[in-house]
Amino acid sequence: MTDLASGRAGTVQPTSPTKWPVRLAVAVAALGFPFVVANDYQLHVGIFALFVVGIGIAYDSFVGATGYRSFAHAAFLAVSAYATAILSTNGIDVGLAWLAGVVASAVTALAIGAVVLRRVRGFVFSIVTLGFGVIVYVVANAWVEVTRGPQGIYQIPSLSIGTFGLNSLTRYYYAVLVLAMLVHIVSLLWLRGARGRRLLAIRENEDLAEACGLNAYLAKLSAFVFSAVLMGVMGGFYAQYYTIVTPDLAWLQWIMLLMAIVVIAGPGHRIGVICASLFLVIGPEILRAGQSFRELLSGLLMLITVLVSPEGWTPTIKRYLARRRAAARR
Amino acid sequence: MLLHADNVRVRFGGVTAVDGASLQVAAGEFLGLIGPNGSGKTTLFNSITGDQKVSEGRIHFNGQDVTGWAKYKRARAGLARTYQNVQVFPEMLVTENLIFAAEARGQSPSPQRVRELVDFLSLTHLAHERAGNLSYGQKKLLSIGLAVISDPQILLLDEPMAAVNPVMVDLIAERLDALNKLGVTIVLVEHNLPIVLKHCSRVAVLNFGRIIYNGPATGVRADDGVAEAYLGRAYSLPAKVPS
Numbered sequence: 001m002t003d004l005a006s007g008r009a010g011t012v013q014p015t016s017p018t019k020w021p022v023r024l025a026v027a028v029a030a031l032g033f034p035f036v037v038a039n040d041y042q043l044h045v046g047i048f049a050l051f052v053v054g055i056g057i058a059y060d061s062f063v064g065a066t067g068y069r070s071f072a073h074a075a076f077l078a079v080s081a082y083a084t085a086i087l088s089t090n091g092i093d094v095g096l097a098w099l100a101g102v103v104a105s106a107v108t109a110l111a112i113g114a115v116v117l118r119r120v121r122g123f124v125f126s127i128v129t130l131g132f133g134v135i136v137y138v139v140a141n142a143w144v145e146v147t148r149g150p151q152g153i154y155q156i157p158s159l160s161i162g163t164f165g166l167n168s169l170t171r172y173y174y175a176v177l178v179l180a181m182l183v184h185i186v187s188l189l190w191l192r193g194a195r196g197r198r199l200l201a202i203r204e205n206e207d208l209a210e211a212c213g214l215n216a217y218l219a220k221l222s223a224f225v226f227s228a229v230l231m232g233v234m235g236g237f238y239a240q241y242y243t244i245v246t247p248d249l250a251w252l253q254w255i256m257l258l259m260a261i262v263v264i265a266g267p268g269h270r271i272g273v274i275c276a277s278l279f280l281v282i283g284p285e286i287l288r289a290g291q292s293f294r295e296l297l298s299g300l301l302m303l304i305t306v307l308v309s310p311e312g313w314t315p316t317i318k319r320y321l322a323r324r325r326a327a328a329r330r
Numbered sequence: 331m332l333l334h335a336d337n338v339r340v341r342f343g344g345v346t347a348v349d350g351a352s353l354q355v356a357a358g359e360f361l362g363l364i365g366p367n368g369s370g371k372t373t374l375f376n377s378i379t380g381d382q383k384v385s386e387g388r389i390h391f392n393g394q395d396v397t398g399w400a401k402y403k404r405a406r407a408g409l410a411r412t413y414q415n416v417q418v419f420p421e422m423l424v425t426e427n428l429i430f431a432a433e434a435r436g437q438s439p440s441p442q443r444v445r446e447l448v449d450f451l452s453l454t455h456l457a458h459e460r461a462g463n464l465s466y467g468q469k470k471l472l473s474i475g476l477a478v479i480s481d482p483q484i485l486l487l488d489e490p491m492a493a494v495n496p497v498m499v500d501l502i503a504e505r506l507d508a509l510n511k512l513g514v515t516i517v518l519v520e521h522n523l524p525i526v527l528k529h530c531s532r533v534a535v536l537n538f539g540r541i542i543y544n545g546p547a548t549g550v551r552a553d554d555g556v557a558e559a560y561l562g563r564a565y566s567l568p569a570k571v572p573s
């Protein structure tokens with residue numbers, strides 16, 4: 001049986017029975033969080049943390065699975081948030097606008113990926129995608145008639161179905177909880193079995209994968225677009241929750257946050273990606289520090305990770321726990 | 331002809347690694363391809379499989395001109411190979427390696443088939459080990475498995491026995507013979523001459539990117555050009571073939 005929470009794409013790991021109590025505790029904590037918070041700000045931190053979990057997983061669905069370090073994903077987030085914002089502030093139903101945001105993100109990824117993934121790998125891929133991110137940032141700033149430039153688009157409406165609307169923090173909390181879960185599960189299902197193996201093979205040795213007969217280009221492109229779809233889902237949520245989108249969404253702090261999550265966790269380690277996302281949001285909050293502290297913390301942790309545990313912390317911690325369990329049995 | 335490399339030339343800047351070499355392989359053959367270090371054997375393989383673009387010449391496979399084809403497409407058409415620097419997917423289990431290799435060509439292998447191949451490669455006790463944990467020789471066997479699981483028409487092997495202990499060499503040789511008997515066409519690049527002469531019916535010799543000998547294995551040792559290419563004029567090849 002494949003362990004959905006921690007199974008690496010393509011690899012089969014047994015589910016240990018001790019995991020269920022842990023899962024139950026996590027579920028209770030996640031569902032009960034709005035009832036124990038002291039104030040709206042803490043609830044907002046919870047919402048933001050789950051949002052980051054969602055984008056972290058979306059990002060890792062490509063980067064962790066293929067090993068390609070993309071710098072374009074913050075731009076996908078921005079494209080989707082902007083599309084949602086522009087359409088919904090121009091009289092189009094928010095639900096449709098959100099959907100359009102997802103499509104816009106996917107189409108953008110398809111266009112970029114179709115060109116870039118055919119030609120370049122490794123470092124060059126990173127640089128080219130970074131270039132694309134910068135272009136989106138510049139366009140968001142300069143195309144004032146559509147994006148309203150640096151001041152951004154505000155008063156974005158939020159989704160309501162019938163009489164039920166996203167009109168309280170608690171509802172936003174549960175909405176983002178559902179979204180993060182959805183992104184997590186859909187991504188795991190998508191990466192299961194043969195597709196997971198294909199992407200793992202690309203990550204391990206793309207030349208050999210091709211020599212075995214794999215059309216690596218198609219496999220990478222579909223993973224790129226898939227992860228952009230997940231990004232797009234989260235981007236539409238962002239627009240509705242913050243009710244404002246600005247060009248900063250495409251700027252470096254977001255891609256650095258995503259990068260930090262994957263590097264610290266270890267690419268492709270789902271449980272680590274979730275923990276790192278929560279940690280990078282909640283850690284600075286506990287220390288009552290602002291965003292610039294989070295950036296400092298991410299940078300520092302990335303540096304330490306690369307020096308001490310270059311594969312990320314998940315495999316290191318897992319090995320440590322396994323050793324302790326083995327020692328305890330003796 | 332199953333495979334026809336026609337007047338292939340590959341240049342790397344000033345170096346002409348393959349210099350107008352032609353090679354024909356008939357279905358069912360077990361061909362040996364030998365030559366001194368740097369004579370262009372690997373590069374010729376690379377041009378056949380699409381790992382390397384040719385500067386001149388054509389590659390025909392199964393009646394089709396595959397010269398412009400992407401590597402994965404040639405593999406799907408039935409061209410399989412192993413690499414001189416042994417390559418597997420280290421993070422995957424041995425079985426996963428094989429399953430992937432079959433899936434990559436659009437097949438879904440039965441567990442039975444995977445088990446049989448694992449046994450055939452003498453990796454039974456390591457079936458659920460990470461490939462990265464295998465010994466060098468075991469990796470070589472697994473890399474042959476990656477190439478053969480999808481029933482290729484032709485198998486290009488780049489020094490599958492180099493740096494492998496003698497027991498493993500015999501095992502690999504025996505497995506290759508078995509595959510050949512099953513109908514797989516094999517081209518073997520190998521510096522271990524006795525092995526080549528023992529298993530291959532025909533031998534082609536490359537030197538400075540040119541084919542300088544192409545004929546029965548029995549004639550290789552007697553050929554002056556080959557002896558000179560390998561050892562210089564003053565020497566000759568060892569006369570006896572150890573059995």
Ligand SMILES: Nc1ncnc2c1ncn2[C@@H]1O[C@H](COP(=O)(O)OP(=O)(O)OP(=O)(O)O)[C@@H](O)[C@H]1O
Pocket residue numbers: 342345346347365366367368369370371372373374414
């Ligand atoms: N990518 C490359 N760039 C530049 N020169 C290369 C490249 N690949 C091979 N060469 C050169 O081409 C020549 C042939 O190399 P090749 O690897 O094909 O020889 P080989 O017959 O396989 O040798 P060996 O028996 O040592 O494996 C050598 O001179 C080598 O230096």
Ligand SMILES: [Mg+2]
Pocket residue numbers: 371372373414488
């Ligand atoms: Mg070679």
